[in-house]
Amino acid sequence: MKKILETDRLYLRQFIKGDTLDLFQLNNNPEVLRFTGDVPFTSSQETQAFIDHYFKNVYYNPTNGAPTHLGRLAVMRKTDHVFLGWCGLKFNSTINAVDLGFRFHQYFWNRGFATESARKVIEYAFRELKLIQLIAHAHINNKASQVVLIKCGFTEKEQIIYDNQPTLLYYLKNTEFELREITAAETWPVRHPVLRKNRPLEDVYMESDEKESTFHLGVFHNSKIVGVASFMEDTHPDFSGFQSRLRGMAVLDEYRKKGIARWLLEHGEKILKNRNRSLLWFNARANALSFYKNLGYKMTSEEFHISQVGPHYTMKKEL
Numbered sequence: 001m002k003k004i005l006e007t008d009r010l011y012l013r014q015f016i017k018g019d020t021l022d023l024f025q026l027n028n029n030p031e032v033l034r035f036t037g038d039v040p041f042t043s044s045q046e047t048q049a050f051i052d053h054y055f056k057n058v059y060y061n062p063t064n065g066a067p068t069h070l071g072r073l074a075v076m077r078k079t080d081h082v083f084l085g086w087c088g089l090k091f092n093s094t095i096n097a098v099d100l101g102f103r104f105h106q107y108f109w110n111r112g113f114a115t116e117s118a119r120k121v122i123e124y125a126f127r128e129l130k131l132i133q134l135i136a137h138a139h140i141n142n143k144a145s146q147v148v149l150i151k152c153g154f155t156e157k158e159q160i161i162y163d164n165q166p167t168l169l170y171y172l173k174n175t176e177f178e179l180r181e182i183t184a185a186e187t188w189p190v191r192h193p194v195l196r197k198n199r200p201l202e203d204v205y206m207e208s209d210e211k212e213s214t215f216h217l218g219v220f221h222n223s224k225i226v227g228v229a230s231f232m233e234d235t236h237p238d239f240s241g242f243q244s245r246l247r248g249m250a251v252l253d254e255y256r257k258k259g260i261a262r263w264l265l266e267h268g269e270k271i272l273k274n275r276n277r278s279l280l281w282f283n284a285r286a287n288a289l290s291f292y293k294n295l296g297y298k299m300t301s302e303e304f305h306i307s308q309v310g311p312h313y314t315m316k317k318e319l
């Protein structure tokens with residue numbers, strides 16, 4: 001049993017087999033389930049499957065492969081080790097976002113435990129895991145949950161249907177991250193180690209870098225540049241329309257799988273649309289194919305080889 005987080009009154013740890021009864025009881029209280037869209041567990045095996053699922057919900061640090069817990073955690077009271085409920089994170093692959101959630105035994109409501117544990121989980125998500133933002137869901141009538149989220153700094157985004165329930169979607173940005181337009185030279189601390197590793201520094205230069213129509217975007221973490229992308233006017237002979245080309249998309253190893261490349265690309269697309277560009281294309285490295293496909297880009301070529309880099313495919317998207 002590993003303690004992950006600690007607050008004044010609480011500690012948060014991974015679930016253990018001994019939590020089965022508590023989780024079973026938690027999910028059998030109609031008051032607890034009133035706004036969650038869940039149904040009670042029908043057996044202890046189902047409860048165990050829930051525990052196993054969260055045990056597997058681990059986030060792997062892309063640099064050293066070290067597992068970091070990214071799952072719901074049991075919230076325990078320090079004084080007597082009583083299981084109060086759970087609070088924690090969950091990666092939602094459908095919308096590519098990490099969700100904050102919590103649920104407590106009714107007996108422990110209105111004592112500030114949800115806010116205290118949620119604040120600690122947010123600090124962990126932003127400081128340790130360096131996630132760029134969190135989302136959260138609350139049923140439109142679940143005022144208590146909404147108050148907790150607002151006290152934690154979340155902002156209401158929109159009303160959606162989630163788990164078949166009318167739900168408010170909230171989000172909270174990690175203010176340690178910032179995206180802004182940068183110069184070509186500012187891209188080099190990321191372009192060089194990621195895209196031109198073991199090559200001379202001058203290899204980072206791209207021919208359209210300084211053109212007036214080119215723009216470069218950078219994501220900064222506490223003033224350190226961690227992700228870059230460049231958008232250049234360039235006409236591909238196979239495509240028509242007012243085209244732009246993406247070049248130099250790169251994120252430092254230790255900042256990958258947090259949505260930084262997606263943020264850069266989506267922001268770039270917005271700027272291009274405002275500038276009336278109709279198509280964005282690029283030559284994608286084979287290892288980044290699925291990332292681009294998931295953002296709506298289509299392959300338009302067979303595999304081809306770029307010297308010193310490796311296999312590539314041309315991809316495009318109408319804007």
Ligand SMILES: CC(C)(COP(=O)(O)OP(=O)(O)OC[C@H]1O[C@@H](n2cnc3c(N)ncnc32)[C@H](O)[C@@H]1OP(=O)(O)O)[C@@H](O)C(=O)NCCC(=O)NCCS
Nearest residue numbers: 249250251256257258259260261262284285288290291294
């Ligand atoms: C390709 C590259 C730019 C992607 O950068 P990134 O910031 O890791 O990209 P994102 O985090 O936006 O998305 C990557 C994946 O992480 C997932 N992800 C996003 N947030 C996540 C989170 N909080 N937890 C877990 N996974 C997450 C996304 O679903 C995505 O999955 P997919 O690849 O299956 O679509 C980066 O790997 C890189 O620099 N590679 C080397 C250079 C390169 O290949 N550049 C592209 C040249 S064409």
